Amino acid sequence: MVFPNRPQGDPVGQDAADDVLPLPGPEGASITVCPDGPLLVRGDVEIVGTDGEPVERRRQTVALCRCGRTSIAPYCDGSHKVRGPRRR
Ligand code: FES
Numbered sequence: 001m002v003f004p005n006r007p008q009g010d011p012v013g014q015d016a017a018d019d020v021l022p023l024p025g026p027e028g029a030s031i032t033v034c035p036d037g038p039l040l041v042r043g044d045v046e047i048v049g050t051d052g053e054p055v056e057r058r059r060q061t062v063a064l065c066r067c068g069r070t071s072i073a074p075y076c077d078g079s080h081k082v083r084g085p086r087r088r
Pocket of ligand 1: 036037038039064065066067068069070075076077078079080081
């Protein structure tokens with residue numbers, strides 16, 4: 001998960017205000033949702049794993065898996081492409 005400037009271990013979504021108030025974040029940081037694909041994270045933000053520890057990051061732009069099929073979690077390895085387009 002990506003939570004710019006959120007202290008490690010700080011609960012997310014516990015307060016409704018967390019969902020509507022913008023968090024102060026690094027200038028230029030962004031998250032782009034790819035249709036039927038990953039989340040592209042650009043900028044200087046910390047990525048924290050499910051264990052609460054920072055995830056190693058080697059690039060300024062990374063793709064985070066949101067389909068659950070990757071073998072390199074939390075990053076996308078392209079496995080979402082075998083699933084085909086999402087149906088509504
Ligand atoms: S979104 Fe690409 S492998 Fe999951």
